[in-house]
Structure formats: structure tokens, C-alpha cells
Amino acid sequence: MDDLIISSEEFAQIARLAIGGQQDDARLFVAKMVRKHRIDSPDFAKRLEDLLKSLRTARSSQLLRKESITKPQAPLPVDDESRLSLFRRYEDQVEQLHPLLSANLEQSFSQLIQERQQVQRLSELGLRPTKSAFFLGPPGVGKTLTARWLAAQLNVPLLVLDLTTVMSSLLGKTGANLRAALDYAKSTPSVLLLDEIDAIAKRRSDDSDIGELKRLVTVMLQEVDDWPSSGLLLAATNHPELIDPALWRRFDLVLEFTLPETKQIKQAIERFAGDEMPYMERWLEVLTYGFQGSSFSDIERTLQRFRRAMALGRSRLDELVEDFVRTCVPKLDKDQRKAFAVILADKTKLSQRTISEITGLARDTIRRARPIQ
Ligand SMILES: Nc1ncnc2c1ncn2[C@@H]1O[C@H](COP(=O)(O)OP(=O)(O)OP(=O)(O)O)[C@@H](O)[C@H]1O
Numbered sequence: 001m002d003d004l005i006i007s008s009e010e011f012a013q014i015a016r017l018a019i020g021g022q023q024d025d026a027r028l029f030v031a032k033m034v035r036k037h038r039i040d041s042p043d044f045a046k047r048l049e050d051l052l053k054s055l056r057t058a059r060s061s062q063l064l065r066k067e068s069i070t071k072p073q074a075p076l077p078v079d080d081e082s083r084l085s086l087f088r089r090y091e092d093q094v095e096q097l098h099p100l101l102s103a104n105l106e107q108s109f110s111q112l113i114q115e116r117q118q119v120q121r122l123s124e125l126g127l128r129p130t131k132s133a134f135f136l137g138p139p140g141v142g143k144t145l146t147a148r149w150l151a152a153q154l155n156v157p158l159l160v161l162d163l164t165t166v167m168s169s170l171l172g173k174t175g176a177n178l179r180a181a182l183d184y185a186k187s188t189p190s191v192l193l194l195d196e197i198d199a200i201a202k203r204r205s206d207d208s209d210i211g212e213l214k215r216l217v218t219v220m221l222q223e224v225d226d227w228p229s230s231g232l233l234l235a236a237t238n239h240p241e242l243i244d245p246a247l248w249r250r251f252d253l254v255l256e257f258t259l260p261e262t263k264q265i266k267q268a269i270e271r272f273a274g275d276e277m278p279y280m281e282r283w284l285e286v287l288t289y290g291f292q293g294s295s296f297s298d299i300e301r302t303l304q305r306f307r308r309a310m311a312l313g314r315s316r317l318d319e320l321v322e323d324f325v326r327t328c329v330p331k332l333d334k335d336q337r338k339a340f341a342v343i344l345a346d347k348t349k350l351s352q353r354t355i356s357e358i359t360g361l362a363r364d365t366i367r368r369a370r371p372i373q
């Protein structure tokens, strides 16, 4: 049976790669075969996998040697043609960044940091620290910010791989660029963030993603497996549905960033209102309700706009809030509008008539919705 497992076309492909001395490509091809045949021919897949493992060990000892001779400040790799850097590099002060996080995320990050501080203790127990984490979540909820904060906590720079530059180079060179970038990150003490990883990590079954893109995903799969536990590999996306499950299964942690809930909305208002908070205090309930369903960066942008308008003396805060309230109403359903109307009636000086006009509710409805005063 064994001799029927791979097609003559596949055999020709592997022969071409081997004879042409393309060792990396041959390795990727074999990795693909392992995945393809894991179910139908487990013995065959296992033999190939063992072969890959022995190659990998040889490769990582090369890497370690490379690590010892690489200067800590080696220049960032660039795309040959455009000379654009493949990375953005951040070296932040930790105090500047503390993101507002849900209790669950706080827990996960505090453990992750503690693991790094106690590597020795873990290794005595045969354990290694978390080496990879996948951040999911809508735009503007702190995925990139948290990666920066985390790197600062760990006292290393954050390297953000600019996948647009990697991808915009000639397709044939993308794989080489990606490998150069990942090799650099592995050999430099750093946290690496693959931002918007959906750009390359589309499902491999997607027919429009032929050849090269599929190979890139295979490179990524291998890299996540091979990532040294001295480093930390992060990937972020707001399109989890586009990611090949084979990829994110390989990450040690999958962390979901969500839109802020009431408590975090309040904290965000307090943070982004800055020195104007004493004036905003009065509007806290109204703003908090209005910001439901908004991201942190939406809240930040709106409050920045308020502050600029106030600083220039162009508008008063109550006018700004009233305009803001008007933009919030269309996204609310009827029950939410009733609840909002009650807050507006209780917490602002707006007349019943104005509240009724803003929320589109009859004055009687609003009156009935208010608890007996
Ligand atoms: N959790 C948060 N705590 C505090 N500020 C935040 C948070 N999330 C976002 N912000 C503010 O919004 C800005 C943008 O956030 P960030 O770039 O981290 O979002 P993101 O989740 O990476 O979004 P995208 O998916 O669009 O890349 C931050 O620089 C910060 O000012």
C-alpha cells in the first residue's frame, strides 16, 4: 500500500526540490505531506514527521550558534528591492501604556509575565514558559497596545512585522522576506508581533490563495512550532474566521480582546478625559451609556474631539454631549432608548420635550419608564 500514498506529481515535486538543493522548500513540502496523510496513513506521516524533527534539531543548533554571534543591535532586515524595513520597532516606557483589560486578560498576562520571571523554577519541573499567544478581537480594543506594554514589561523591544511590506514585495520573494524577518526576531531578545496575520494566514483551502500564499502559511506553521521559548511570538487579528485553524491551534494561548463593558468604559472615559475629567464627571452616566458597543479607540477619539473643541472655545461640553447623544440613538433598540431616556431625564437638564425628540419616544412613554421619583 505504502507506494501508492503520494502521487507521481508529488514525487516529481520533491525530487525537483531535493535535486535543486532547495532544502527549506523540501522541508515545507514534507511538512505538508505529514498533515495531508496524518489520518489516512499515520505510519507514513509519522516517519516523515520524525525526519522533520531530526532536521529541526540540526537547524535550531545552527540557530543557537547564530544567536551567540549576532550582535544585539543587528540592523533590522529590509526588503531588498524597496529597502523598506520589514519591522516597526518599539521601545516603550512601561508606565505610559498600561492597557485597560478585562479581568480574564489581566489574569492571563500576569501569569505570562510571572512565568518569564520564574523560568528557572519552571524548567526544574520540566516546563517552559508560554512562547506564543494569539490575540483576537475587533479593531481598537488594545491588541497592539497590549503587545507594546507586554514587551516593555519584559524589558525587551517589540518588533512588529509589517506584513504589508512583506506581502507587497514580489510574491516569489515574500517567503524569503518572511524567513529573514523571523530569523532576525528569533536571534534578537524581543517580542515579535505578527500584526494582522490574516493578511497571510487565510485558510489554505481558499482557491484564490494559490501557491505562494499556501507556502507562507506552511512557513508560519513551522515557525510557531520551532519558536524558541526564550522569545515570545504574538499574532493579532480581527478576522479570526479567516485564519486557518491549523495555525492558531499551534499557539500556546488564544486570548480574546472584547469591546469594553460598563466598568471599563468608565475607566476609559476617566483616562481619556484627562484634565477635563472634573467637567465630564457630570456626564459620566450619559457618556457611559452612549459608549456601549464602542471600542476604546472610539472613546478616545470622541473625547479628544471634545477636548479640542473645548480648548478652542468652539463649543460647550453640554452641546458636545447633546450632539453625541443624538449620534448614539440610532444604534439603540426601543428598550435601550427607553433606558437612555431615563438616564437623560435623571442626569441632564434636557427638557422632556428635547429627550422625547432625541430618542423618538413619546413623552408619556418616558414618564412611565422612569421609576417613581
Ligand atoms: N484596552 C485599552 N486600554 C487603553 N487604551 C486602549 C485600549 N485599547 C485601545 N486603546 C486606545 O486605542 C488605541 C488603538 O488601540 P490598538 O492599536 O491597540 O487597537 P487594536 O486592537 O490593535 O486594533 P486593530 O485591530 O485595528 O489593530 C491605543 O493606542 C489606545 O490609545
Ligand SMILES: [Mg+2]
Binding pocket: 143, 144, 145, 195, 236
Ligand atoms: Mg492593532
